[in-house]
Amino acid sequence: MKKIAVVGAGIVGICTAFFLQRSGYKVTIFDRESPGSMTSFGHACTFADYANVPVNSPSLFKSIPSMLISSNGPLAVNFFYVLKNLPWALKFLMNCRKDKVEDISSSLANILHHSRLAYDQIFDEVDVSKHIKEEENIYIYDSKKAYEEAKFSTYLRTKNNIKVRELSKKDIYQLEPNLAQIYHAGQLFVGSRHTTNPLAISKKIFNSFLQKGGNYINQNVENIIQKNNCVEIILEQKKIEFDQIVVCAGAWSNSIANMVGENFPLDTERGYHVLFESDQKLINRPIGWSQSGFYLIQIEEGIRAAGTVEIAGIKKPPNKHRLKMIETQARKILPKLGKVKSTWMGRRPTLPDSMPVIGRSKNNKNILYAFGHQHIGWTLAAVTGKAINELVKGTQPNFDINFFNPSRFIK
Numbered sequence: 331m332k333k334i335a336v337v338g339a340g341i342v343g344i345c346t347a348f349f350l351q352r353s354g355y356k357v358t359i360f361d362r363e364s365p366g367s368m369t370s371f372g373h374a375c376t377f378a379d380y381a382n383v384p385v386n387s388p389s390l391f392k393s394i395p396s397m398l399i400s401s402n403g404p405l406a407v408n409f410f411y412v413l414k415n416l417p418w419a420l421k422f423l424m425n426c427r428k429d430k431v432e433d434i435s436s437s438l439a440n441i442l443h444h445s446r447l448a449y450d451q452i453f454d455e456v457d458v459s460k461h462i463k464e465e466e467n468i469y470i471y472d473s474k475k476a477y478e479e480a481k482f483s484t485y486l487r488t489k490n491n492i493k494v495r496e497l498s499k500k501d502i503y504q505l506e507p508n509l510a511q512i513y514h515a516g517q518l519f520v521g522s523r524h525t526t527n528p529l530a531i532s533k534k535i536f537n538s539f540l541q542k543g544g545n546y547i548n549q550n551v552e553n554i555i556q557k558n559n560c561v562e563i564i565l566e567q568k569k570i571e572f573d574q575i576v577v578c579a580g581a582w583s584n585s586i587a588n589m590v591g592e593n594f595p596l597d598t599e600r601g602y603h604v605l606f607e608s609d610q611k612l613i614n615r616p617i618g619w620s621q622s623g624f625y626l627i628q629i630e631e632g633i634r635a636a637g638t639v640e641i642a643g644i645k646k647p648p649n650k651h652r653l654k655m656i657e658t659q660a661r662k663i664l665p666k667l668g669k670v671k672s673t674w675m676g677r678r679p680t681l682p683d684s685m686p687v688i689g690r691s692k693n694n695k696n697i698l699y700a701f702g703h704q705h706i707g708w709t710l711a712a713v714t715g716k717a718i719n720e721l722v723k724g725t726q727p728n729f730d731i732n733f734f735n736p737s738r739f740i741k
């Protein structure tokens with residue numbers, strides 16, 4: 331039986347291990363933290379199979395001056411960080427051209443169309459039904475101008491067969507009567523769903539993996555050595571050989587790629603959540619407040635306001651100003667919110683073209699990559715795991731992953 335290592339027990343690593351184990355491989359997951367506890371813990375809970383529109387956008391050029399001056403918008407950039415990392419920023423901007431954005435959104439839509447089925451294959455075996463709700467996700471816009479500006483995104487969705495239903499102010503009120511009526515109009519994403527407890531889902535899939543004989547090593551992967559017919563993982567006090575390794579280390583994946591001599595332009599889009607107390611049900615579904623770039627979601631622990639983007643690197647501590655902005659805006663749109671229970675910052679792994687890297691390493695035949703899922707890693711985890719499983723078996727998935735080939739960055 332072939333031995334496969336999965337580095338990273340975020341949702342991408344957990345789902346990847348699930349599919350590999352189901353194919354009969356002997357799988358070991360490595361993580362220095364506890365499973366599902368990093369970026370996959372605190373997100374906005376949406377299975378966003380409609381989210382094919384990248385942050386890269388032709389309209390971003392216009393917003394750059396305001397982003398540099400104010401950190402109150404949905405997207406904030408740390409000027410000094412960007413200055414130090416200019417090549418990444420320039421590559422990101424190159425992907426904001428209209429034709430590029432159209433290509434990216436088609437590639438993402440292509441894989442997103444398979445994301446629900448892939449999860450359902452896991453959920454058929456692991457019962458997570460009590461943590462999943464079918465009420466469809468919505469975006470709401472504060473003004474006619476904001477609503478009109480979203481037309482390009484709507485075009486990118488409908489062009490790629492993603493079903494969007496327009497919502498009037500009255501429709502929104504009927505769906506979500508507790509929202510302050512400071513919105514102009516909105517959109518509902520037909521057929522979308524969400525979770526009320528991402529950590530419980532990650533843990534249930536992970537525990538089922540363990541029960542079926544999977545291994546877990548709770549240690550930092552210090553180094554990886556590519557040998558002739560196998561690959562070796564170096565831990566603090568131990569070395570273990572595997573036939574193949576899959577790198578699913580989220581925002582930290584490039585430091586692992588560096589161990590085998592490859593370098594990806596991977597950066598992070600930091601995002602935050604504020605968790606509010608709530609002893610009653612105030613909202614029925616994830617509500618995206620476009621003005622501030624976060625969702626409000628009623629979860630098992632309370633109401634979470636999660637989202638926003640901050641480009642400031644992986645190391646800086648959380649920015650309290652961003653958390654305050656989220657709290658203030660959340661209270662504006664949902665005045666009945668209770669006290670703040672806790673706050674969180676997470677690091678979305680993002681490449682400059684907003685597409686993940688899914689595929690075999692160009693130079694190391696026993697290493698595969700599955701990272702860089704930016705805003706939609708929760709949604710794409712299962713379909714990514716399915717694709718990696720096919721590659722390990724030496725076959726191809728029945729959907730196109732060529733756009734996500736690692737060799738687009740490795741010369």
Ligand SMILES: Cc1cc2nc3c(=O)[nH]c(=O)nc-3n(C[C@H](O)[C@H](O)[C@H](O)COP(=O)(O)OP(=O)(O)OC[C@H]3O[C@@H](n4cnc5c(N)ncnc54)[C@H](O)[C@@H]3O)c2cc1C
Binds near residue numbers: 361362374579583677
């Ligand atoms: C505010 C916010 C809202 C979001 N909302 C959504 C949403 O609604 N829907 C959606 O689809 N996505 C959403 N996302 C994106 C999603 O959360 C991420 O894309 C996804 O969680 C990434 O999963 P991952 O498994 O790649 O990374 P992670 O969950 O970060 O896991 C990577 C793991 O690798 C481990 N690791 C790294 N290096 C090493 C090493 N050397 N040795 C051992 N272990 C290592 C880490 O400890 C970590 O556990 C959101 C993100 C944020 C920040």
